[in-house]
Amino acid sequence: MTLRVQLCGEFRVWRGRKELTPTLARLGKPKTLLKIFITHPGRIFSPDELIELLWPEAPADTSATNLRKRISELRRALEPHLSRGSQSHYILTRSGGYCFNPHAPCTTDVQEFLRLWEEGQRFESAGQFGQAICAYERALALAQGEFLAEDRYEEWTLALRERWHEMVLKTLSRLAECYAHLREYQRALDQCRKMLELAPTREEIYRQKMLYHYLAGEESEAVHTYQTCVETLKRALDLQPSPETLALYEQIIQREVSAPLPPALHNLPQELTSFIGRAREISQIKQLLFSARLVTLTGPGGCGKTRLARKVASELLRDYPDGVWLIELAAIADPKACAGADRRFPGAARNRPSSGSGPALPAPQEKKYAARAGQL
Incomplete structure (x- = not known):
């Protein structure tokens, strides 16, 4: 039976149609263990690593016993009918440690997000911007709420959360570019605003927004965006805009922006055979x-x-x-x-x-x- 896991926003788990979230919430540490395992499928964690993550201040002898009990509880929560001594389909014992079975029937919202991201990339590379937009928007619909929001202050989540943050920004940026290729500049600008909410000091987002305003015939808004960039960088980081941003600003006020000719817009499929005759x-x-x-x-x-x-x-x-x-x-x-x-x-x-x-x-x-x- 397939396990489904939601990592964005509230952490939730289903086995088939049955939600396991309440059971895991009552257990406590097994829920944390599942989060650790599911975000690193296939990686073998030694007992010492897991103990350090779960009970950093506890005595080693009692922590080892606690870990074995919590692993057992997690296995039973995921597979209530698992008989004693049977191999779990999800939580494996390997080389003296534990790991989440990468081949187990399990899907997560993050996996589906990445699949849609790759699909969007393929469509975009082929110049099929309409389909790319559909794929990117479906991916972003899954990114509702923070990644592992309940664990935002846990050290083991920091790198994961940062990578997810960058992935969402990258997807918004590609979505904006696809809209711009279709000359839907207001929709492209909407994505820029979302990006700035997530990363208000990211200078390349301001450049993207400046360019779209200019292409939409909104030169005053492009200038205003540059001024906002200058003020934000100074206030938050005590920095000046980069030469690249300044150069774009000067091109805008001189109306000399050199925008590349967009490729032909279409969503026609790649033909596998040549067309002969007719x-x-x-x-x-x-x-x-x-x-x-x-x-x-x-x-x-x-x-x-x-x-x-x-x-x-x-x-x-x-x-x-x-x-x-x-x-x-x-x-x-x-x-x-x-x-x-x-x-x-x-x-x-x-x-x-x-x-x-x-x-x-x-x-x-x-x-x-x-x-x-x-x-x-």
């Missing part, structure tokens, strides 16, 4: 897209409509600087829900050709939607 159809679809607001591809299932639509979309990336978006409709059962499906992609409804004229580029449609459209 040049005539591709040319016809391109022509239709510049004279109609909607182009529907119809045909028997499996004839390659979706692949053809993605090919055309990939060839039009530079013609639509606001983005080309694939909106999955196959999983939508209610036809009325299709109209709002593009809301997941910031700014997707505003796509226009670079010339400023012509229709919005409709996202390539999935097969089911194309078939329904063809029957209207």
